Amino acid sequence: MARVPQVIVIDPDRESSAEIQKTLTMLGFSVAGAAGYGVEAFTLAFQLRPDVMLMRIEEPLVRPVQTLSRINDGLPDLPIVVFSTEANIRLMRQSMVSGASDYLQEPLNPEELEASIIKVLERKEREGMRRRGELDDPIPQGTIITVFGAKGGIGKTTISSNLAVALAGEAHQSVALVDMDTRFGDVAITMDIPVERSIADLARNLDNVDRQSLKEYLVEHESGVHILPAPTRPSDWRNLTARHVRDVVDVLAQTHDFVILDTPGTFNEIVAAAIEVGTMILLVTTLDMASIKDTVLALEMLHERFGNDEERIKVVLNRAGVDTGVREKDVERTLDSPLWWRIPQDNEVVKAAQLGRPIVMSRPNTKVSLEIREMARALAGVRQAKQKGKKAGGGGGPLTNLLRPLFRKSA
Numbered sequence: 001m002a003r004v005p006q007v008i009v010i011d012p013d014r015e016s017s018a019e020i021q022k023t024l025t026m027l028g029f030s031v032a033g034a035a036g037y038g039v040e041a042f043t044l045a046f047q048l049r050p051d052v053m054l055m056r057i058e059e060p061l062v063r064p065v066q067t068l069s070r071i072n073d074g075l076p077d078l079p080i081v082v083f084s085t086e087a088n089i090r091l092m093r094q095s096m097v098s099g100a101s102d103y104l105q106e107p108l109n110p111e112e113l114e115a116s117i118i119k120v121l122e123r124k125e126r127e128g129m130r131r132r133g134e135l136d137d138p139i140p141q142g143t144i145i146t147v148f149g150a151k152g153g154i155g156k157t158t159i160s161s162n163l164a165v166a167l168a169g170e171a172h173q174s175v176a177l178v179d180m181d182t183r184f185g186d187v188a189i190t191m192d193i194p195v196e197r198s199i200a201d202l203a204r205n206l207d208n209v210d211r212q213s214l215k216e217y218l219v220e221h222e223s224g225v226h227i228l229p230a231p232t233r234p235s236d237w238r239n240l241t242a243r244h245v246r247d248v249v250d251v252l253a254q255t256h257d258f259v260i261l262d263t264p265g266t267f268n269e270i271v272a273a274a275i276e277v278g279t280m281i282l283l284v285t286t287l288d289m290a291s292i293k294d295t296v297l298a299l300e301m302l303h304e305r306f307g308n309d310e311e312r313i314k315v316v317l318n319r320a321g322v323d324t325g326v327r328e329k330d331v332e333r334t335l336d337s338p339l340w341w342r343i344p345q346d347n348e349v350v351k352a353a354q355l356g357r358p359i360v361m362s363r364p365n366t367k368v369s370l371e372i373r374e375m376a377r378a379l380a381g382v383r384q385a386k387q388k389g390k391k392a393g394g395g396g397g398p399l400t401n402l403l404r405p406l407f408r409k410s411a
């Protein structure tokens with residue numbers, strides 16, 4: 001957007017309004033005006049027709065909600081971001097049904113405020129483009145989960161394959177599992193499937209592939225998961241580029257709820273592409289010092305690329321409970337990031353892998369399986385079997401943290 005977005009601030013508290021206006025100016029927005037509730041707010045919004053309205057909402061709700069819904073009725077295209085000292089569901093719900101596009105909790109964090117305003121503006125822009133027929137029809141897009149780790153042998157394939165099975169079985173999602181291990185592609189062995197065609201074949205023929213013929217490249221596992229194996233000869237990766245990865249994943253994401261990408265313990269162009277396309281990156285680590293040191297570097301790299309996006313980047317601790325002398329608390333402190341999920345150490349995992357049957361199928365009630373099944377349910381947004389404080393939602397942003405009690409209540 002070439003023009004500086006014009007924002008108005010509706011806040012009856014003059015002092016706080018002045019503070020917010022200062023923050024908006026510092027962030028590069030233009031403050032077109034400010035007012036309290038009621039007629040004053042209504043007149044300002046109609047006279048100035050700003051790009052965004054920022055509005056305080058507090059108990060008692062009568063006046064703010066009346067102001068909000070009147071302005072929304074009169075200017076339905078005006079994006080409204082509300083903020084409040086309160087974080088209760090009733091308030092949030094009232095704001096949403098009265099026309100707010102986003103809800104922020106005070107004290108306002110400038111980064112969060114900026115992101116919220118940009119997001120509502122982008123949404124408005126897209127709506128306009130769609131109305132004017134400038135956008136293609138939306139294409140369905142599944143969630144792409146890239147399972148990544150800075151080291152070999154830490155459980156990436158174990159987590160990818162078991163999570164895929166759990167998402168299919170537990171959460172009833174359609175799932176594609178792609179083996180992007182450019183060295184030893186272990187998914188086929190772990191899942192005991194034959195490899196006739198691989199990602200390399202699909203990438204080569206992508207121009208001629210439609211929904212129907214796509215199935216010929218995927219192996220349907222007994223769990224229902226569609227597997228796209230790695231080539232049996234690592235040299236077949238040589239002709240594959242980041243572009244191929246993007247195109248293959250794109251096609252799979254149009255036809256599956258979830259696409260899981262298993263990556264190797266090295267870094268190369270293919271892995272970089274797998275990370276780039278991930279809607280979510282599960283960064284796997286274990287409790288030993290080498291793994292943690294490498295995870296710090298991997299996390300730095302991911303933060304440089306995507307910012308400190310806790311919704312997108314989630315750290316998963318595998319082999320939790322192993323006594324290495326390193327405590328989980330220390331890992332979180334060293335990484336400066338919460339451990340989103342913990343999967344315990346269990347020798348049954350090794351046995352299951354050797355038998356070519358993921359542990360969530362062969363031993364569904366072991367602690368490892370229960371954790372992975374629970375993770376799958378959380379990822380799919382399905383009601384969780386048991387409540388977990390920090391573990392299930394350690395990485396949630398303020399909005400998700402607010403929404404969580406709502407989900408629990410309806411559970």
Ligand SMILES: Nc1ncnc2c1ncn2[C@@H]1O[C@H](COP(=O)(O)OP(=O)(O)OP(=O)(O)O)[C@@H](O)[C@H]1O
Nearest residue numbers: 152153154155156157158265319344345346349350
């Ligand atoms: N939670 C666990 N408890 C016990 N053993 C585990 C656990 N997770 C993984 N393993 C075992 O550790 C070994 C390595 O696991 P896996 O192959 O999943 O790692 P990886 O990160 O994919 O390795 P690579 O980088 O070589 O692809 C396997 O033998 C696997 O069965």
Ligand SMILES: [Mg+2]
Nearest residue numbers: 156157181186
């Ligand atoms: Mg592996």
